[in-house]
Amino acid sequence: MTPLMNSLACLLALLPAPFLWTTRRPLARQGxxxxxxxxxxxxxxxxxxxxxxxxxxxxxxxxWAFCLCVSTLTLSKRKVFFxxxxxxxxxxxxxxxxxSLFYRGLEISFLSMTLLAVGILSFRFLKTNSRETSFAIxxxxxGIWMLF
Numbered sequence: 001m002t003p004l005m006n007s008l009a010c011l012l013a014l015l016p017a018p019f020l021w022t023t024r025r026p027l028a029r030q031g032x033x034x035x036x037x038x039x040x041x042x043x044x045x046x047x048x049x050x051x052x053x054x055x056x057x058x059x060x061x062x063x064w065a066f067c068l069c070v071s072t073l074t075l076s077k078r079k080v081f082f083x084x085x086x087x088x089x090x091x092x093x094x095x096x097x098x099x100s101l102f103y104r105g106l107e108i109s110f111l112s113m114t115l116l117a118v119g120i121l122s123f124r125f126l127k128t129n130s131r132e133t134s135f136a137i138x139x140x141x142x143g144i145w146m147l148f
Contacts, residue, residue: 001056005048010145012044013063017070038064054104058097065090069141073134083137084120091116112148119144 001009016037025033041060049056069086072079091113098108119140126133 001049001053001059006146008048009041009044009059009063010066010142012041013067013145014070017067018074020068020071021074034064037067041067054101054106055097057100058093061093061097062090065093066141066145070138073138076129079129080123080126083123087116087120087123091120109148112144115140115144115148 020033038060041063045056045059045063049059065086069083069090072083072086075082094113094116098113102108119137123137
């Protein structure tokens with residue numbers, strides 16, 4: 001995917017993130033909302049991505065995990081726990097997606113997985129919920145998304 005499309009994918013993943021956990025919804029509605037977001041990411045990748053590129057297979061799931069990571073910044077309770085959980089999902093998607101690509105002969109980028117693992121381990125020590133800390137974490141995740 002071109003850098004422009006990668007940037008648009010980042011912006012598309014950032015759009016629904018602040019609205020995911022703002023109101024209390026029944027579990028079925030929340031599930032439908034999350035699945036609609038995933039379907040919109042799949043539609044974006046179908047329209048903007050290269051169909052011959054094997055990395056596009058798990059790209060919508062990466063966008064979804066990135067969206068969930070950013071959405072945890074809006075939580076008021078148990079923010080660090082859900083932040084680590086969302087990063088774990090993103091790491092899981094990256095690891096198994098890269099593993100399936102490795103069996104097809106493509107190289108694995110361990111740097112993004114290492115940075116996510118470091119984020120999971122280091123964010124556990126955060127005790128402050130300031131806006132500056134949330135902004136720094138957001139920049140960290142966007143950097144992982146855009147650079148790797």
